[in-house]
Every structure is written in C-alpha cells, then in structure tokens.
Amino acid sequence: MGKTMLSVIFGLGLIIAGASAAFALQAGGVEIGDLETGSVVGQSFKELEVDASFYAIEIGNMKTWYPPTTVIDFKNRTGSPVLLKVTNNSTAEHGFQLSAKVNQSAPTVLDTKLVLKPGETKYIGVPTSDLFYAAGNVLEYRCHLHPAHVGGKLVMLK
Numbered sequence: 001m002g003k004t005m006l007s008v009i010f011g012l013g014l015i016i017a018g019a020s021a022a023f024a025l026q027a028g029g030v031e032i033g034d035l036e037t038g039s040v041v042g043q044s045f046k047e048l049e050v051d052a053s054f055y056a057i058e059i060g061n062m063k064t065w066y067p068p069t070t071v072i073d074f075k076n077r078t079g080s081p082v083l084l085k086v087t088n089n090s091t092a093e094h095g096f097q098l099s100a101k102v103n104q105s106a107p108t109v110l111d112t113k114l115v116l117k118p119g120e121t122k123y124i125g126v127p128t129s130d131l132f133y134a135a136g137n138v139l140e141y142r143c144h145l146h147p148a149h150v151g152g153k154l155v156m157l158k
Contacts, residue, residue: 030098030112031125040081040125048125051077052154053085054141056094056116063090064150065141073157074128082131084124088116095145098124098154100136113144131156 031040038045052070056063072082086096093115100110110130114122131139137158142151 029127030110030130032112032114032122033125034121035123038123038125040083041127043081043125045083045123045125048080048083050085050123051082053087054096054152056088056090056096056143058090062150063092063094063143063146065096065143065152068150068152069155070152071155071157074131075157079128081128082126084126085121086114086116086124087121088118091118093117093145094149095143096122096141097144098139098141100139110139115145132158 031038033039033045035045051072054070055066057066058064084098088094095113095115097113098110099112110126110133112124112126114124116122137156139154139156140151141154143149
C-alpha cells in the first residue's frame with residue numbers, strides 16, 4: 001500500500017512538473033498590429049525601435065521578401081521586445097510567416113503568420129524570451145500563401 005501511494009504521488013509530481021515546464025515556454029506570445037495601437041508584453045509598439053524591416057517586392061517575374069538575410073545582435077541590445085516592420089510593396093496580396101519550425105517541432109514553437117494587402121504595413125512584436133526559446137539561431141521568413149516565392153532567414157546573434 002505504501003509503495004502504491006508513493007508511486008501515485010511521484011507520478012502526480014511528474015505530471016505537475018511537466019505541465020509547469022510547458023507553460024514556461026510561453027513567455028508572452030507574438031503580437032501583430034499597427035504602430036499606433038499595437039503592444040507586446042505591455043510595451044507599446046511606438047515606444048520601441050524597429051529592429052528589422054521586411055519588404056515584399058517583385059523583381060521581374062520573381063516575388064520575394066527583402067532582405068534575404070537579416071541579423072539581429074542580442075549581445076549589444078537591451079532586453080526589450082523585438083519589433084519587426086513588414087511592408088507589402090508588391091501589387092498583390094502576400095503572406096508573411098516567421099517560424100522556428102525548421103529547428104524544432106514543439107507545440108509552443110514560434111510560428112507567426114499574417115496576410116498583407118498591397119501597400120499595407122504591419123508590425124510584429126516578439127518578446128525576447130520567445131526568440132531565445134527557439135532552438136538554434138536561425139528563423140525563416142517566407143510567404144505562406146505562395147510557396148514558390150523566395151523567403152529569407154533571420155539570424156540571431158545570442
């Protein structure tokens with residue numbers, strides 16, 4: 001009887017520990033909005049500096065997200081959330097997906113998607129901790145609506 005109770009208590013302890021670890025990976029989540037009304041982790045977008053800008057462009061018949069590679073150096077940066085500016089400069093609707101799925105497959109993996117109309121600009125606020133939970137130092141961005149469009153990579157120097 002004593003061993004059974006000990007096993008039950010130990011099992012419950014493992015379940016509780018596993019549940020709390022899963023919640024720890026969700027540090028605040030990605031927020032999408034415009035510069036005036038958007039906020040992430042309690043900070044307004046307009047109070048943050050834009051860390052990187054991405055543009056949907058057309059070069060001849062090729063549609064791509066520019067720049068093809070973006071680097072953010074976290075060694076010389078404060079711990080404030082990351083603010084990304086995404087603009088569709090093309091003539092058609094485009095999607096923007098920023099994902100760490102290439103590196104990991106957990107249910108809490110960073111994976112954000114938005115759709116932009118021609119000429120539209122949106123801002124994406126990401127808590128720094130959410131970026132650091134992503135395995136590896138490289139995130140991919142691409143158009144999730146059109147798989148043939150060329151994407152790029154966001155490199156994080158930690």
